[in-house]
Structure formats: C-alpha cells, structure tokens
Amino acid sequence: MKYDVAVIGGGPAGLSASIFTTRAELKTICFERLAIGGQASLSYDIANYPAFESISGFDLCQKMYSHAEATGTEFSFEKVENISEIKGGFEIKTTDNIYYAKKVIIACGNKAKKLNLKDELRFIGRGVSYCASCDGRFFKGKPVAIVGGGDSAFEYVDYLSKLASKIYLLNRSEKFRAGASKVKKAKRYKNVEILTNANILSLNGKERLENVLINHDGEEKILNVEGVFVAIGHEPDLSFLDFEIEKDSAGYILVDQEMRTSKKNVFACGDILSKHFKQVITACADGAIAGNSCIGD
Numbered sequence: 001m002k003y004d005v006a007v008i009g010g011g012p013a014g015l016s017a018s019i020f021t022t023r024a025e026l027k028t029i030c031f032e033r034l035a036i037g038g039q040a041s042l043s044y045d046i047a048n049y050p051a052f053e054s055i056s057g058f059d060l061c062q063k064m065y066s067h068a069e070a071t072g073t074e075f076s077f078e079k080v081e082n083i084s085e086i087k088g089g090f091e092i093k094t095t096d097n098i099y100y101a102k103k104v105i106i107a108c109g110n111k112a113k114k115l116n117l118k119d120e121l122r123f124i125g126r127g128v129s130y131c132a133s134c135d136g137r138f139f140k141g142k143p144v145a146i147v148g149g150g151d152s153a154f155e156y157v158d159y160l161s162k163l164a165s166k167i168y169l170l171n172r173s174e175k176f177r178a179g180a181s182k183v184k185k186a187k188r189y190k191n192v193e194i195l196t197n198a199n200i201l202s203l204n205g206k207e208r209l210e211n212v213l214i215n216h217d218g219e220e221k222i223l224n225v226e227g228v229f230v231a232i233g234h235e236p237d238l239s240f241l242d243f244e245i246e247k248d249s250a251g252y253i254l255v256d257q258e259m260r261t262s263k264k265n266v267f268a269c270g271d272i273l274s275k276h277f278k279q280v281i282t283a284c285a286d287g288a289i290a291g292n293s294c295i296g297d
Contacts, residue, residue, distance in 0.1 A: 006083075
C-alpha cells in the first residue's frame with residue numbers, strides 16, 4: 001500500500017494536516033492507534049476555538065475527522081510500530097501491515113503522565129483531568145485536588161483558585177520544582193492548602209469521583225474532592241522512529257517555521273513539538289503548515 005503522505009496521529013494536528021494534503025490531491029493515510037482526537041477528545045468543553053462558543057472536545061474532533069474523511073483521507077486504526085527510511089521514501093510497519101509513503105508527518109502528540117492508580121482511567125472525564133484550562137470551569141464552587149509540584153501544577157493552582165471552592169495541592173516531597181515566585185503566590189490564596197509529602201493512594205466514587213484517600217506525612221486520610229487535576233508532566237514517545245531527528249533535551253521534536261524536521265521529507269506538528277503554548281487551535285495551525293509544506297516540497 002503506497003501513499004504520498006503518511007500522517008502519524010489522528011488528533012487536531014494530524015487531522016488538519018490530512019485535510020491540507022488530501023485537498024492538494026496527495027494520497028494520504030492517517031494512523032491513529034487509540035481514538036480520533038487524542039487528548040483533545042477528552043475535554044468536557046472547549047470554549048476558545050473560533051466559531052464554537054462551546055463544544056466538547058469529542059464533538060469538535062469528530063467534526064475534524066468527518067472533514068478529513070470527506071476530503072478523501074484514508075484512516076488506519078493501527079499502532080505504528082516502526083518507521084524506517086528506504087529509497088524514495090519511508091516504510092511504515094504497523095501491528096498487522098506494511099505501508100509505504102514518500103513523506104511522513106509526525107503528529108502523535110505527547111501523553112500526560114498518569115498516577116497509575118486502579119480507577120484512574122475510569123474517572124477520566126468524571127473527575128480526573130489532565131488539563132485545568134480545559135476542564136476547570138466544570139468545578140466552579142467545588143473542592144478539588146491538584147497533584148504535582150512543578151510550574152504546571154502551580155499554574156493550575158492560579159487558574160483554579162478563581163473557580164474551585166477549595167484546592168488541595170499535593171506534592172510528594174517537601175521541595176517544589178516550580179519557581180519560588182509561583183510557590184509564594186499560591187500560598188497567598190485563601191482557598192488553597194498545600195500538603196507536602198502527600199500521595200494519592202486511591203480514587204473513590206461510584207459514577208463520578210467523590211473523594212480520594214491520601215498518605216500525608218505517613219498518615220492516611222480522606223479528602224472530599226470532586227476533581228483531581230494531575231500535573232506531573234508529559235512525555236513524548238518517538239520509539240517507533242528507526243532514524244534520528246533533532247530533538248530538545250526533553251525529547252520533543254525541533255522544526256523550522258515550515259514544520260520541517262532535520263530529516264528530509266519528515267515533518268512534525270502539534271504537541272510533539274518543542275514549544276511552550278499547546279492548545280487545540282495551535283495544533284491545527286501547525287498541522288495546516290505541515291500539510292502545506294508537504295505540497296511545496
């Protein structure tokens with residue numbers, strides 16, 4: 001099976017890229033191993049995407065999927081296990097098949113680090129979140145916990161302090177990775193309680209999260225919270241690449257302004273990039289640029 005372009009990832013970046021390449025009459029296949037939309041599809045509500053005052057992440061990503069499919073993009077819901085460079089292009093091996101493409105767009109995003117607790121996946125969208133700006137508004141007037149001690153965790157504190165009735169910030173050690181100014185600011189909020197040497201042991205509830213059991217300074221206690229925001233970092237996964245491309249120290253891909261990587265005919269877009277601001281709208285813009293660059297190169 002031969003294609004002009006293979007897009008790795010069916011989130012907003014990959015879908016946008018697919019729309020641009022397919023409309024330019026480049027035969028395109030988009031690989032997505034889990035669910036269309038990636039992390040964006042898990043958001044209750046997206047209120048900062050132009051043309052939609054309010055739309056769920058799932059619905060927005062389904063519209064993008066329908067658009068890409070209507071333009072002629074082919075989709076494969078397989079896990080890409082290996083991409084290697086061959087004469088004239090690239091070989092893409094999945095669990096069951098082998099594909100060939102002249103160009104590759106990497107749009108696999110990154111994955112939020114999880115707590116690895118028993119019911120964590122069950123409560124995603126029902127109390128557990130990995131994005132305060134995405135889901136914070138659903139916890140207005142409600143008690144929540146934030147897990148983490150880095151800059152992201154304290155940014156969550158700042159954002160949610162205006163919404164939640166009570167915030168417990170749980171940090172597993174006594175030291176914070178966040179800057180001192182952010183820690184100092186968080187301590188000024190009256191509705192924020194910072195607990196160091198604290199870990200969540202279990203997430204509890206029936207249909208939705210109702211409380212968490214934590215270990216704080218060696219003692220177990222229940223916190224009655226309706227939301228848990230996990231901010232312990234993200235991580236890229238490019239283990240499927242059988243060739244080297246330039247990355248930053250954290251493993252995210254470096255590109256030029258046209259979304260070209262250091263490897264000829266390999267482009268990248270979305271949250272897998274080395275950049276600070278990561279939103280659905282910026283992922284779409286990256287995808288559009290990557291797709292357009294495939295047309296011109």
